[in-house]
Amino acid sequence: MARILPKKDVVIVGLGWTGSIMAHELTDEGLDVIAIERGPWRDAPTDFPPSYAQDELRYRIRHELFLRPDQTTFTFRNKMDQTALPIRSWGAFMPPNGIGGGGVHWNAETWRFLPSDFVLRTHLTQRYGAAFLPEDMTIQDYGVTYDELEPHYDAFEYLCGTCGQAGNLRGTIQEGGNPFEGPRSRPYPNPPQKQGFAHVLWAKAARELGYKPFPQPSGNMSQAYVNPLGVRMGPCTYCGFCEWFGCANYSKSSPQTTLLPVLVRKGNFTARDNCEVTKINLDGSGKHATGVTFVDSSGQEWEQRADLVILSAFALFNVQLLLLSKIGKPYDPVANIGVIGRNYTHQTVSSADGQFQSVRLLRLDRHVHR
Ligand SMILES: Cc1cc2nc3c(=O)[nH]c(=O)nc-3n(C[C@H](O)[C@H](O)[C@H](O)COP(=O)(O)OP(=O)(O)OC[C@H]3O[C@@H](n4cnc5c(N)ncnc54)[C@H](O)[C@@H]3O)c2cc1C
Ligand code: SF4
Numbered sequence: 001m002a003r004i005l006p007k008k009d010v011v012i013v014g015l016g017w018t019g020s021i022m023a024h025e026l027t028d029e030g031l032d033v034i035a036i037e038r039g040p041w042r043d044a045p046t047d048f049p050p051s052y053a054q055d056e057l058r059y060r061i062r063h064e065l066f067l068r069p070d071q072t073t074f075t076f077r078n079k080m081d082q083t084a085l086p087i088r089s090w091g092a093f094m095p096p097n098g099i100g101g102g103g104v105h106w107n108a109e110t111w112r113f114l115p116s117d118f119v120l121r122t123h124l125t126q127r128y129g130a131a132f133l134p135e136d137m138t139i140q141d142y143g144v145t146y147d148e149l150e151p152h153y154d155a156f157e158y159l160c161g162t163c164g165q166a167g168n169l170r171g172t173i174q175e176g177g178n179p180f181e182g183p184r185s186r187p188y189p190n191p192p193q194k195q196g197f198a199h200v201l202w203a204k205a206a207r208e209l210g211y212k213p214f215p216q217p218s219g220n221m222s223q224a225y226v227n228p229l230g231v232r233m234g235p236c237t238y239c240g241f242c243e244w245f246g247c248a249n250y251s252k253s254s255p256q257t258t259l260l261p262v263l264v265r266k267g268n269f270t271a272r273d274n275c276e277v278t279k280i281n282l283d284g285s286g287k288h289a290t291g292v293t294f295v296d297s298s299g300q301e302w303e304q305r306a307d308l309v310i311l312s313a314f315a316l317f318n319v320q321l322l323l324l325s326k327i328g329k330p331y332d333p334v335a336n337i338g339v340i341g342r343n344y345t346h347q348t349v350s351s352a353d354g355q356f357q358s359v360r361l362l363r364l365d366r367h368v369h370r
Contacts, residue, residue, distance in 0.1 A: 002293055002301040008034045008270075011292055011306035013277045013321065014313035016101020020255035021156075022310050024263055032268045034304060036294050038071070038276040039098030043256050044248055053248035054241040065105045065246065067095040071276075080334055094244070095316065099273055102314070103254040107243045108219030110162045110253070112153045115146035115182040136336075138343060146182045154185050157217075160253035161225035161233050164188040164217030178214045193222045193236065219253030229262045275302075280309055280325040319344060 009031040012019045023033050042048075042065075058064045075084035096102040116123040119141045124132055133139060156162075166187045167177025192215035195203070203213040220236045227233070236251040250257045263269050274297040281290045281303065291305035311318040319341045322328055331342035 002303040004303045004305070007291075007305040007307075008032050009306060010034070010308040010310060011036065011304050012310045012312055013280075013292060014038075014101060014311075014317065015099050015255070015271060015273075016096060016312065016314065017103045017255060018312035018314075019101070019310070020103075020259045020263060022312060023269055024259055026308075027263070027266045027269045030268070031308075034270045034272065034306070036275050036277050036292065036304065037099050037271065037273050039067075039096070039273065041271075041273045042098045042100055042104055042246065043260075044246065044250055048246035048248045050248045053245060054239060059105075059241075059245045063090060063094070063244075065096065065098065065244070066090060067097040071097065096314070099260070099271065100255045104246050104256065105244050106254075108160070108252050108254075110157065110160060110164075110217045110219045112181060112184075112217075113146065113149075114180060118142045118144060118146050118149075150182065150185060158186075158189050159227055159229070159258050160219040161190050161221055161227055161258075162188050162217050162219050162253070163190040163193050163215075163222040165192050165215055167214060176214060179212050188217065190222050190225055193218055193220060194238070220247075221251045227258055229259065231258055231261050233257055272296075277313070277321060278324065280311070280321055280327060281305075282325070282327070315344060 010023075010026050010033040012023055012033060012035040015023070015035040015037040019035050019037070023035050027033050052058065069086065069088060074087045076087050077084040094102075094105075096105065098104065121133070121139050121141050124139070165177040166174045166184055167179050167181045168174065168183045169187065170185060171183045173179050195215060199215075206213040220242060221233050223235050225233045232250070233253070234249045234251050237249060239249075241247075242252055246252075247254070247257070264271070272294075275294045277292045277294045278301075279293040281293060282288060283290050289309040291303060292309060293301060293303050295301050311321060313321060322340050323330055328340040329338040330340050331338040
């Protein structure tokens, strides 16, 4: 039997980047906010001390920061007529687990979408003709434009202290930056990180071929930084243990290093860690959310009522919670009907790797330093 907690204005499910930003904005508006997070509390001095922050066995091999199969077991099948089997070991997709979510163990590569990404259907049909997109391809324009989002990109980059070289400042192309990016209202808050030997060689070769290489924007501090909320970040030591690891230096942007120190001091914010939301509750009409049900680490079930329920558990778990709560029509890939779960993807970036003979690099090295 669920025990009932005092009602709040807002309940937020999952306290990663999305949940932290929503909590910050809504508490600033004076609302009483509670965030419920399934994983533990995490911070640099307690969880990523320099003595073991780079422990590869703990973080890389044993997945300390990710969801454990004994917490929530995923099953997977390629086709509807197969029996779904448990996923025992994570591959490319690593579901976060804990305060800060994926923001703790991301790399902090901080890209903006291109203006054309927001109007992809229009862009592709204008460029390649109406017959270019197959009929069953569901690509749509976003309904929000780059220009509308630009102030929010800018706010996020200044919150995170993003390091980079502007390529397009208020419509004027900047030397050394990405000439294809949308216009930005301000330069990055910090200069790009130092470039390694291979990066310098690569950029030189690309420039000689007429390309415009630029340093990747990153939330790994090229210098000490104090963000607009007054939170301090330290310069990166280039240890290289960003992805899958927490940063021991407060150098990698994360909810912990940018927002949470301010959020936890607010009287109208509460966070509950180690609590898993199992259901979104609806009123009698079935159209309005009244709160959520969650289970704490002792197995006790609770009901948190609220006027506003915000799902910020990441696309996969948002879908899972909607399905468990019987909200919306589930996607049926055979009949091609339903919305919940349709077009789900966990990653939208593609990349290419190349290998180069080291002897050639050494010759170039001599050439570069002569
Ligand atoms: C290893 C790795 C590296 C990455 N590197 C980059 C990068 O360099 N640049 C980039 O742009 N992106 C990167 N990403 C992606 C990026 O980290 C995520 O897109 C982003 O952090 C998502 O933020 P979010 O708040 O929406 O979701 P999440 O960070 O996933 O937060 C959701 C939170 O909800 C909690 N939760 C889930 N279900 C429940 C439930 N039922 N009850 C309570 N809590 C729940 C989770 O524990 C989690 O803390 C990376 C991701 C990974 C895994
Ligand atoms: S010190 Fe720099 S390289 Fe090392 S984890 Fe932190 S941000 Fe990443």
